[in-house]
Amino acid sequence: MTPREIVALLDRVATIDGRIDRQLNDASSAERVVTRWTTALADVPATLPAGSWDVGRVVRNYYERRGGDNSAQYHPVEPYDILTAWARHRDALMQRHTDPTPAADPDDVPAFLTEMRTTRTAVATGRAAPIEYRALTSGPHPAIEARLRAIGSCIPSPARAELARYRPVRAVREAAVAAGQPDPLNVRCDWCQAPEGRPCRSRRVRPDGSVRSNARRATPHPSRVELATAQHGGEAAA
Known part of the structure; x- marks a missing residue:
């Protein structure tokens, strides 16, 4: 803010708070006050476009929030009160800004x-x-929606085939669904106790009964496949 803007602000504050008015009665005192405020608020704008920031409104809000308090219980507005409000507003601006x-x-x-x-x-x-950045509000472009319906996935088939060796469990599930079979991971495995959605595990047990390893299987246990098939058949019959 410039010295002229500071003088206009202090004059506005003085109409609300008599304590500021008394500080401005003496010429030398008024000069010190204006200099102090100008130095403190040099990087704070008086207003911003579209009314998003108005230092005069900040001052009025300061006193309105304390409207029910006794005047002796709070200090007259100071530059740091405005700096605090500007810091919050500036943080909000930077959170919205994308470089x-x-x-x-x-x-x-x-x-x-x-x-x-x-x-x-x-x-x-x-x-x-x-x-x-402008947000997407109307969904994918019609051409993209048509392509997704045609290929059934956002991942093209050649890329999915290349990924299969790195995702063996998912590849088995997708192959089963593509063949019209039920997804075995949709049910809990009674053999290894793997929950729904999680792959089966092969446990190796030592002679004393303790588990030696618990490796993830690329294919589900046969009993799990049978259970999924039975449930799928029951749902189809219903």
């Missing part, structure tokens, strides 16, 4: 970082509005 790609050459690291810092500083000091 646009600088126009500088990415290989020119100093220029790239300088442009990014300049943009962030402009937003943080209220000299520029935050740049936000």
Whole structure:
């Protein structure tokens, strides 16, 4: 804020709080007050576009929140009260801001970082509005929806085939469903006690009965497949 803006603000505050008015009665005292406020609020804007920030409204809110208090129970508004309100507003601005790609050459690291810092500083000091990404509100593009319906998945078949060796359990499940068979992982395994959605495990037991290993199986236990098939058949008959 500029000294002129500070004087206008203090004049407005003085109409609300007589204690500020008394500080401005003496010329030398008023000069000290204006200098102190100007120094403290040099990086705080008086207003921002679209009315998102107005320091005059901040001051009024300060006194309205204390409207029911005795005047001796709180201090007259000070620069740090405005700084606190501005810090909250600035944090909200920065949370909405998404760094646009600088126009500088990415290989020119100093220029790239300088442009990014300049943009962030402009937003943080209220000299520029935050740049936000537009949210998707209407769902996928019709062409994308049509393609998904055609291929049945967002992962193309060649890519899914390449992924199969890295996801053996999922590959077995997808193959069963593609063949019209029930997904065995939809039921609990009575053999190894694996819960629904989790793969079966092969337990190796020592002679004393303790478990030596508990490795995950790529294929479910036969009893689990039979149980899933039986349940699937019962649902189909119903």
